[in-house]
Amino acid sequence: MEATDRVFERLVLDHQNRIFALGLALTGNRHDAEDVAQDTFVRAYRALATYPPERIRDLKQKAWLHRIAVNVVRNRVRGVRPRLVELNGSEPDHASGPEEDVLRKAEIDELAARVACLPARYREAVVLRHVQELSYAEVADALGQPVGTVKANVHRGLKLLRGENHGDRDD
Amino acid sequence: MATVMIDLKRLGDVKAPAGFADRVLAQVGVADSYAKFETVLGHVYVAWNRLGVSAAMRSKSAAEFEHWFRKDVGRQLVRVEPPRDLAAKIEDQLEGKRRMRFDLRGLTPFSQAVLRKTLEIPRGQVRPYGWIAREIGHPAAVRAVGTALANNPIPYFIPCHRVIRTDGVIGNYGGGGPEAKAQILSLEGVQLKRLQTLARSGLRYEGVRSTKIFCFPTCYHGRRVREGNFVFFHDEAEARAAGYRPCKDCRPAVA
Numbered sequence: 001m002e003a004t005d006r007v008f009e010r011l012v013l014d015h016q017n018r019i020f021a022l023g024l025a026l027t028g029n030r031h032d033a034e035d036v037a038q039d040t041f042v043r044a045y046r047a048l049a050t051y052p053p054e055r056i057r058d059l060k061q062k063a064w065l066h067r068i069a070v071n072v073v074r075n076r077v078r079g080v081r082p083r084l085v086e087l088n089g090s091e092p093d094h095a096s097g098p099e100e101d102v103l104r105k106a107e108i109d110e111l112a113a114r115v116a117c118l119p120a121r122y123r124e125a126v127v128l129r130h131v132q133e134l135s136y137a138e139v140a141d142a143l144g145q146p147v148g149t150v151k152a153n154v155h156r157g158l159k160l161l162r163g164e165n166h167g168d169r170d171d
Numbered sequence: 172m173a174t175v176m177i178d179l180k181r182l183g184d185v186k187a188p189a190g191f192a193d194r195v196l197a198q199v200g201v202a203d204s205y206a207k208f209e210t211v212l213g214h215v216y217v218a219w220n221r222l223g224v225s226a227a228m229r230s231k232s233a234a235e236f237e238h239w240f241r242k243d244v245g246r247q248l249v250r251v252e253p254p255r256d257l258a259a260k261i262e263d264q265l266e267g268k269r270r271m272r273f274d275l276r277g278l279t280p281f282s283q284a285v286l287r288k289t290l291e292i293p294r295g296q297v298r299p300y301g302w303i304a305r306e307i308g309h310p311a312a313v314r315a316v317g318t319a320l321a322n323n324p325i326p327y328f329i330p331c332h333r334v335i336r337t338d339g340v341i342g343n344y345g346g347g348g349p350e351a352k353a354q355i356l357s358l359e360g361v362q363l364k365r366l367q368t369l370a371r372s373g374l375r376y377e378g379v380r381s382t383k384i385f386c387f388p389t390c391y392h393g394r395r396v397r398e399g400n401f402v403f404f405h406d407e408a409e410a411r412a413a414g415y416r417p418c419k420d421c422r423p424a425v426a
Contacts, residue, residue, distance in 0.1 A: 005201045005246070008199070016187040017187050018183075019187075020185060021182065024185050034187075037195075038194070038195055042199055046199075112182060127179075130176050132183055
């Protein structure tokens with residue numbers, strides 16, 4: 001129990017930014033991003049608690065967390081959003097820094113919103129490959145899709161983002 | 172192509188909001204949340220997680236509480252604004268109107284058994300250390316019971332102040348010394364003077380003439396009895412010889 005807790009603490013500290021960024025790119029806003037990230041770690045914790053020590057030791061944490069996060073987002077879209085325990089007095093930190101930061105933040109939020117408008121299959125592929133910078137193999141693993149499919153989806157997603165939709169948007 | 176990819180890369184540099192990790196750790200119960208509460212006992216620092224209340228102490232400062240918690244419980248601790256209803260729940264718990272859940276992970280099974288048993292002692296009553304030992308099936312482990320209670324991480328909530336020595340001495344108290352223990356017991360309506368007078372004469376049990384039942388002197392069933400209708404006993408054998416049987420509620424002896 002105690003050992004798992006230490007592993008989990010390390011896991012959260014090491015990956016919180018990465019998973020929050022993933023949530024932001026997939027959902028398009030910071031509020032949902034925090035929900036997704038939180039849900040991802042809560043699920044990770046529950047899973048860790050059931051894993052034998054060897055499995056925890058050999059775990060590819062990055063790929064594993066990405067897979068959980070992608071599933072969390074997919075489930076939210078399906079509307080089977082798992083209920084979260086109410087948090088104690090936690091307001092997301094929207095404190096405004098210097099003006100420059102605010103501008104950059106606004107730009108990033110706008111970009112995130114644009115990415116979030118992509119059809120889910122392109123969005124997942126593009127975000128994991130180019131935002132999170134996973135290899136094609138890792139993306140394929142996280143999404144449970146063949147590498148070829150991922151490559152094609154990344155390509156089409158980027159095309160859409162650049163605004164060159166030659167009629168191959170199919171949603 | 173290139174600019175879109177550079178932009179996307181920037182999206183990946185976003186940082187999680189301040190305090191995010193702490194909140195996640197608190198939510199799964201790896202770290203505990205805590206806050207300061209004003210109660211009937213004065214201010215008390217209380218820590219909790221998803222499993223329940225995990226610690227309480229009348230520390231002088233937040234720093235002192237955090238230090239004690241990390242040393243004693245060994246988990247991370249995050250100070251938060253308490254949920255709206257928690258203060259009322261704590262008040263109810265301390266007044267005996269509610270049973271909260273407690274997180275006793277990290278304690279030995281023996282300590283957990285001692286503390287769970289202690290929770291059964293009603294407000295306004297006391298039991299000897301030996302009673303706890305017998306009730307949890309380790310009749311010889313009286314000293315170990317004392318140690319487990321002295322290290323109770325949640326005093327006031329888990330009423331270790333309701334366990335006192337057979338000779339009437341209040342005994343030590345982790346939650347603020349013997350004076351604090353006596354003060355809390357008085358607050359709960361225990362007649363300490365009567366109890367100690369009896370104990371000093373070696374009288375441990377009170378029997379009621381009409382029912383032929385003997386109890387611990389603070390037992391609920393003795394409250395409506397006139398003082399003249401009591402008989403007092405030094406020990407179980409004496410009570411049984413006089414034709415009395417032990418009370419089934421306070422269980423001064425195995426029935």
